[in-house]
Amino acid sequence: MTAGPAAVSASGQEDTRTRLLATALRLFTEHGVEGTSLQMIADALGVTKAAVYYHFKTKDEITGAVAEPGLRELDLVVAEASRLRRRGAQVDHLLTGFVDIVVRHRTLVALFSRDPGVTRALTDSWATRENFSVRMMEIFTGPEGDTNRAIAAHAAITGIALTGGAPQFADLDDDTLRAHLLDVGRRLLGRPRRVS
């Protein structure tokens, strides 16, 4: 008996929950959080609305559960970067970590980079998307508060997130996408680039 993630006693439950979250993410990406109803999620899963409510008490809870893994990883990477001594190392660590999260989650980071519905749903449970944005901007921009750097950093974050989640690049394998997104970040943040 190989223990699955968080080894559930009864089988199937964790699977339905996972399928539900994957379906919700897909629909959220396609129609936006506010544009996606519980009915749409239920229909796509082939179950009823009430079945969805068995797994999650509210729609906001679904939104939170969809966003959680990405936000958790992002939180970790930002914290790690903050602890580094040299600023160049901070920027490099945050950039590579951020790009890696974008690539592995694809549409998810793009979703909460742009959807007001996600922010609204998470204002209580998480410290808001804006908080991540601010902390990342501080590291990328540096203490000087230079406007040009701030705008470049903002463009890097949004550009990487939305491009990594764009459907037209969905076919690219992780390594290829990661390399190109890193290149985007290095250009905008003024970091040394590898051979392209």
Added chain:
Amino acid sequence: MTAGPAAVSASGQEDTRTRLLATALRLFTEHGVEGTSLQMIADALGVTKAAVYYHFKTKDEITGAVAEPGLRELDLVVAEASRLRRRGAQVDHLLTGFVDIVVRHRTLVALFSRDPGVTRALTDSWATRENFSVRMMEIFTGPEGDTNRAIAAHAAITGIALTGGAPQFADLDDDTLRAHLLDVGRRLLGRPRRVS
């Protein structure tokens, strides 16, 4: 009697319509198109829902009217760029034109760069946001179909649009914002940069 735009015989009407569109844009930016109800628009204007319906038959019509001026200008700039002979000139014209539109409309371009509700509302009347994205990508990326260039171009478009519409840069005057956004575009598209 100085003729206003499209000189309306009765006064006041054009003004209410303009106020309505400005209010709608603000709310759309804040809550997303699907997250904004006609009730919210009416309340913000201090009128009733029925008063809103006097000016526009449907919500989609409001969305279309909000997006129209930006899309019209974008369409023009893309067409102008296409007619140029040298590829470098095409890229430069499209970049400066795009940045200029972003700066003058601020939140608007960010809105239809990211909100699925806008795309859905305009699938009939306009040839869809995707069409603009494709045409811009063709010019920015070039005929070779290089993946690195395509990703850089996509990041440039989304990064410029979302950064230009970001609330944290709303205080910057047009010239400053334009210069920095141009810099972002030139870095990503590999165009020569002026002195920073």
Added chain:
DNA sequence: GTCTATAGTCTGATAGAC
């Protein structure tokens, strides 16, 4: 664990008075 049935609210939209 998934269902039916339904409550209660809000939506976009219409008709018609002023």
Added chain:
DNA sequence: GTCTATCAGACTATAGAC
């Protein structure tokens, strides 16, 4: 040109059977 009043339908969410 803006209002009141109202519509049918969709929404989130709940209660309780199986």
